[in-house]
Amino acid sequence: MVGESPVIKTLFRSIQKVGAVDAPVLIQGESGTGKELAAKAIHRASARSKSPFNAINCGALPSNLIQSELFGHEKGSFTGASQRKIGIIENTDGGTLFLDEIGDLPLDMQVNLLRFLENHTIQRVGGLKEIEVDVRVLAATHVDLEKAVNEGKFREDLFHRLNVLQIRVPALRERGDDIATLAHYFFNKFSMEKSSIVNGFSKDSLSVMQLYEWPGNIRELINRVRRAMVMSEHPLIRPSDLGLERRVLDSRYASSLEEARDLAERGVVMASLTRHSFNILHAARELGVSRVTLYRLMEKHKIHREGQGDDIANHDEQTGSKEPNVLNFKRVK
Numbered sequence: 148m149v150g151e152s153p154v155i156k157t158l159f160r161s162i163q164k165v166g167a168v169d170a171p172v173l174i175q176g177e178s179g180t181g182k183e184l185a186a187k188a189i190h191r192a193s194a195r196s197k198s199p200f201n202a203i204n205c206g207a208l209p210s211n212l213i214q215s216e217l218f219g220h221e222k223g224s225f226t227g228a229s230q231r232k233i234g235i236i237e238n239t240d241g242g243t244l245f246l247d248e249i250g251d252l253p254l255d256m257q258v259n260l261l262r263f264l265e266n267h268t269i270q271r272v273g274g275l276k277e278i279e280v281d282v283r284v285l286a287a288t289h290v291d292l293e294k295a296v297n298e299g300k301f302r303e304d305l306f307h308r309l310n311v312l313q314i315r316v317p318a319l320r321e322r323g324d325d326i327a328t329l330a331h332y333f334f335n336k337f338s339m340e341k342s343s344i345v346n347g348f349s350k351d352s353l354s355v356m357q358l359y360e361w362p363g364n365i366r367e368l369i370n371r372v373r374r375a376m377v378m379s380e381h382p383l384i385r386p387s388d389l390g391l392e393r394r395v396l397d398s399r400y401a402s403s404l405e406e407a408r409d410l411a412e413r414g415v416v417m418a419s420l421t422r423h424s425f426n427i428l429h430a431a432r433e434l435g436v437s438r439v440t441l442y443r444l445m446e447k448h449k450i451h452r453e454g455q456g457d458d459i460a461n462h463d464e465q466t467g468s469k470e471p472n473v474l475n476f477k478r479v480k
């Protein structure tokens with residue numbers, strides 16, 4: 148798992164701690180943050196690391212299939228059951244089972260899962276025998292399970308069984324410099340697929356990536372980087388190649404009017420700075436504010452001056468300096 152930010156280091160430490168204990172873990176985090184990778188890391192850090200690690204997405208299977216996927220079935224137990232099938236729980240004997248999107252498990256299946264967690268035995272569909280299995284369960288959810296319990300969508304007893312230990316995988320936007328680290332990591336990983344002219348990211352791109360909210364987290368980052376690597380017509384990937392120029396303006400993710408206004412303001416400032424290669428004078432002129440006001444807005448939105456140099460020529464007209472002025476903007480930590 149790539150990352151050096153304080154929040155991800157906390158996660159790494161938590162993984163080591165919960166890896167050492169043979170109890171269920173509830174892994175929480177937004178979609179695409181790396182919950183499955185965290186589950187694999189817990190498995191590797193545990194005494195079960197030499198045994199199988201299996202994963203199943205409880206939300207991806209129709210409810211009539213999920214029982215047989217989890218518990219298996221005997222030959223002839225239902226129409227179409229022409230063979231005995233060993234379920235994933237039995238197949239994971241000795242190892243770790245990762246139940247992704249546990250919040251989507253149908254209520255009747257939740258009863259069966261609870262029985263297995265309490266007794267460490269399963270029964271195949273159509274089978275009479277109780278089969279003992281030794282499996283550690285890790286479950287992940289991007290929904291608030293406590294809320295689901297209050298709404299009657301998730302069994303409280305199962306929630307407490309699964310929620311013995313918890314870890315939270317942070318959203319990408321909380322991970323500061325990891326955003327650039329991950330972007331470079333995936334750039335190198337997909338370098339075989341890149342167009343022949345692309346060498347890396349412009350500083351503008353790295354800045355915009357820092358400011359963007361990343362609702363789809365690392366999965367979204369991978370897709371944007373991969374697409375930009377193929378489509379970019381410049382040596383250094385620009386914000387527009389990542390499709391982020393307009394997206395940073397997006398206030399759809401705001402939870403209040405004030406936040407929406409803030410996001411819109413930040414977006415307008417960022418877009419203007421990006422458009423003018425971060426030339427303060429030009430951006431201030433376009434925005435109809437003084438340079439001082441623009442600096443204040445940058446302060447307010449935690450954008451600060453850092454570093455210099457890029458593929459884009461830039462100079463401060465007021466001072467006449469040919470040196471790049473403000474090229475790299477990032478969130479103040």
Ligand SMILES: Nc1ncnc2c1ncn2[C@@H]1O[C@H](COP(=O)(O)OP(=O)(O)OP(=O)(O)O)[C@@H](O)[C@H]1O
Nearest residue numbers: 148149150177178179180181182183184289365366
């Ligand atoms: N720290 C990391 N370093 C490198 N790659 C990562 C990291 N975290 C996640 N990824 C990659 O991001 C993608 C999404 O990760 P993963 O599938 O584990 O997320 P998830 O939280 O389980 O998603 P979902 O909620 O949709 O099931 C994967 O391709 C994974 O390899």
